[in-house]
Amino acid sequence: MTDRVLTDIALWTASLVRHFPELAEELAPGRGTPTAGAPAGTRPGRDRLIGEERREALLLQQRHGLAVPGHGAAPIRLHISDAIRDITDGVTELEEAVRARLALPRPGRAGVGERLRRIAGLLDGIAAHPVLAAHVRDELRRMARRCARALGDTEPVVRVSGRCPWCDSVSLRAFPDRRAVLCVNPACLCSDETCGCRDDPAYRHLWPEERWAELAEAAGFRAGELDAAME
Incomplete structure (x- = not known):
């Protein structure tokens, strides 16, 4: 079992913990922002009502596949609700499988964030089972990507000078939200057989923060460049 897989698990878990709550916010965009011209004090109450209606609609949709009419509420955003349901079910099933x-x-019953934190707390046990660890990594990666797609995947990207140590292309990019550097060359393959870049065409080799000094030396750029890129 390599540290690479455990690092990936930690990164994808952190990404989901951070961004999953944003999906619920996307079901009711604009909540708390008064509409131009609306009488003072009327919009917040209506926003709360719309939010409650959407939560009820989502709950019924998840349980029974039903939609309910609301008084004036905008239609629920199906791609967001589908992502919420998929990730919620996926995290629940993953925790049960790990345990x-x-x-x-x-x-016990818990929300997605708490379940993810409980999975992260079992990393030492997961590390002793390479097949399980790879499964956990793959599932968390899949769900984190699903979440990112639903949210529009607007994470900023900063080009990094130097060449990738694995493919020698000028394809290194810094991703500040993840505090990580990726090689975006689709043809790049590293030598770690457990790295996702070897078996998943959509995966990109990743350097977490603790390996930036090593990367800078190998790629030929100043270590301080990444600190500036992540600001």
């Missing part, structure tokens, strides 16, 4: 493999009691 079953580690011979731990069935987990």
Whole structure:
């Protein structure tokens, strides 16, 4: 079991914990922002009502596949609600699978964020099972990408000088939200057989923050360049 897989698990978990709550906010865009010309004090109450209606509609949709009419509420955004349902179910199933493999009691009910934190707390046990670890990494990566797509994936990207140590192309990019550097060359493959770049065409080799000094030396740029890029 390599540290690479564990690092990936930690990164994808952190991404989901950070961005999953934004999906709920996207179901009711503009909440709390008064409409131009609306009488003072009327919009917040209506926004709360719309939010409650959308939450109820989402709950019914998740449970029964039903939609309910609301008084004046905008239609629910199906791609967002689908992403919420997929990630919620996926995280629940993943935690149950991890605990079953580690011979731990069935987990109690909890929200997505808490379940993700509980999975992260089991990393030492997961590390002892390479097949399980790879599965956890792949599922978290899939769900983090699903979340990013639903939100529009607007993470800023900064070009980094120097050449990728693996493919020798000028394809290094800094991603400030993830505090990571990726090689965006689709043909790049590293030598770590457990790295996702070797078996997933959409995956890109990644350097976390603790490996930036090593990357800077190998790629031929100043280590301080990444600190500036991440600001």
